[in-house]
Amino acid sequence: MPKFPEYDACTSILVGKKASVDGSTMIGRNEDCKATWPKHFVVHPHKEYKEKPVFKAQENAFTMELPTVRGKYTATPEWTNKEGLFEEEGINEYGVAMSATESAYSNSYVLGFDPLVEDGISEASVVTVVLPYVKTAREGVKRLGDIVSKYGSSESNGILFSDQDEVWYFEIGSGHQWVAMRIPDDCYAVVSNRLAIQDIDFDDPDNFMWSEDIIDFVRKNHLNNSNNGSFNFREIFGTRNESDLYYNNPRVWYGQRMFNPEVKQDPESYDLPFVRKPSRLISVQDAKDFLASHYQGTQFDPVGKGSHEDKTRYRPISLAKAQESHVLQIRPNLPIEVGGIHWLSMGVAAQSVFVPFFAGIKDTPLEYKIGKLTYEPKSAYWIFKLAGVLLDPHYNTFVDVVGDVQEKLNIYFQQKINEADIKANDLAPQEVSDFVTKISNECAEYAMDSYRHLSYELISKSTDFSKLNYNTDENL
Template sequence: MSEKSVIRKAGIVAGAFALSAMLVGSALACTSLMVGKNATVDGSTIVSHTVDGWYDHRMQIVPGQKWEDGAMAPVYKNLCYQTMPTKPLNKVGEIPQVSETYTYFNTGYPSMNEHKLMMAEATWGGREESYCDSGWMTIEMLQVFALQRAKTARDAIVVMGALAEKYGYGDVGEGLWIADGNEVWLFEITGPGPLWNSELGIPGAVWAAARIPDDHVSVIANRSRIGKLDLKDKDNYMASSNVISFAKDMGWWKEGEEFLFNKAYMPAEDYDYAPICSRREWRALSLLAPSLNLSPTAAQYPLSVKPDKKVSAQDIMAINRDHYQGTPYDLSKTKAGGPFESPVFYRANKDQRPDGTKDVYWERNISIFRCSYSHVAQTWADLPDSVGGIMWFGLDQPLTTVYVPVFAGVTKVPSSWSDGYRHKMDRNSAFWAFNFVSNWATLKWNYMIKDIAAERSRFEGQFFAEVPAIKATAVEMHKKDPASAVEFLTNYSYNNMLAVEKAWWELGDTLVGKYCDGYVMTDEGAQESAGYPTWWLEDVEYGKTSNPADPK
């Protein structure tokens, strides 16, 4: 039975209603980058992810193990929302377990395994007609299974594609950077429509994957990025068997036209100029390859480009922290930024927006206040697994966080990083230390961000200075006793996480005292008035109601 005879556009209404609520925030969600091994300063592959919304911020290490014949693995929905009381975990079924699973690091979107396989997610929504509520698999569930079962990016794609096709994909359109030490792939997936079920004998998902050249960089910012597919080139492309036929049956592609995955499976308004997404694509690519002189208002950008110079993990961290500094899109330098040049802009509800702006948003910065966590993950092919993978992990928004190195061989993290509430302040949770500092800084941003940046640089400077020696020591230990190397790396990451957490609670207290009541407290204990910039006082008509020269 063909997809066309089962999934007709006339029968899409249920799917459209189910999906509409899920798509509301998809374009406001994550930004993810990649760097190939020949484009980095140290030969690593890099993927990064800013997880922008209320997602599970906790880092939990799920040990690998061997399983008996007949063992089953549970399948859940809402896996990425486990700190959100209004979205409880929902078990939808079980699938056969494999004989052995690998240890993986479970965050809102699972990110790393013991074999230094790395992932970074970005939602792109897709067409309402593609959504399939009966599909078991979500993107984060596919990530779990891939990290438990695969050692390479290619194998991870095979695992995820097969499971999604067999059990159905019941999530919105998603993209994943997947990196091992040699390759970085982009995997994109969408649903088979609302009428699919497992008894039909047709694929329960539509997906495609493209390998990025080793000397290139790329970005996903809530739009599908895979365009052309050369399915004869199996070294660089993979896809589900229905990737073209489903689009044809649905009327999204016509015979004789060039087939572009993103054009077929995204709504036209997302494929065309969509500044809430495309501006971030432009910004990231322009920072990495300024010589291209890309237009900030283009509808589409190249999937990947060659950077002007070799890229470091610090460069990617800087992009994660970007809010369009030095461009017309930096709203902190406009009236919107207020007297203290804040880059934080809360969402304006539709009924609050002025006429003519009902369907537009603030400029969507890469670093955003509602980020749950972010990471910059590096993998080296020539190092032992436990040593050759580092996830630089930061809680809350990138601009005010510290990226702490967590090695792939780590076996435990502090409970304050693996546990914690999200719906109420919790001083036993590291997340709240960073969230508090970020929120407090909005009171006097251009003052407090200097204190925050200095402390941030102190820690990250220390980590980047130490890590080469830490890696070298661990490699030598691994040659003699792999377990001792794992213990060494675990202690290093564990202690640094505690140190940063402690420092950030102390920084929060310092900022409260230093900037109390609108003043700036000096080291000598004197108060100095920060006041306001003249332009802002003029703009708010300072003194108008109390000017004796104009009693009216």
């Protein structure tokens, strides 16, 4: 098999409200970076300034003025800000969810005409300068588009937006060129480090948005190789190289296999569609299961029963380099404080658990705000990560033990959500935030306590696997 660069970027899922079982919109992503790279989880309060504050990036010279009103929002920053904030995802007080970014790669020919901008906006800054200042998903697309057009982008990226009604996917194809597409209400999309959006309908601004001069840019530089007059963003700006065969395309294939098992496709195909209508409605558990998947049920599962060649052929969706995974669910017919849920899994989703935090929370548990590069037993990241580290050497022996804990927690979480939905109706608006903070913290505490005891059990069960072991006579 060919050798490829050691990429470690993310996998995303987007689900329209009519494609979900309960009318929720959902966006989710695995944030993949390094096998050890702790994340925190925080709430930034609503804040108002007398003068416009100035944002200055840590990772480059990107600088811009911000509005005087910053809405409250949740975020998952890095354990260190030396290379930038990397707040990654959250839900704001206005009911907008955002996840950034799905790293992508533009082809060198396009970049020759509009190169990436060294001091443009980057993944490390994008949530911080967009999410607190928008009141709809569509506004989020417009704000980010205006920033990319004005300041340029230092990376090719995909960004996910949602609110109670709409789900949008935004892609940066070069230094200043971008498009965005509304996911049809009855469809879903999975994305895996390739530019994904296909045909753009410039006569349909309700469902597509784009950089102002993108048509002229493509025409002037003779970038569109279509012979039927279409404008396929993926083909014009994206890649079609050998690493896509093994690193990117199979993850999309597996996601579509989960939600459209009746469709037979080649896992290495370059032409898998961006959006599909699922054969059955998708639940939030389905979205979480996708992000926790690793080709189960196929010969490509790295912890399955296939040949060594098959098990190492494709890059899995959930892998050891995940820092955190999330699903941002916005449920219908509920105030955002209760209807929005920031499902957060610290560490590797396949080994961890998605803990629900309501969008109306005022704060997060202390354990979620601490944790550095060296193991800290009180850090939420390390509590969940430790169980995964103990599972790894004996995966097939202990995976059911971990699965039992995950199932127990998922049942508990749903019961707590049911409780919140009922009781929140009887509370005054000023009481709701305190209540959902309490419920969210109870979920987090129960999850952390369960995983502490899981680690104790895995340590105890592992003691008999020493290489220095021997079948001794117990009578001696």
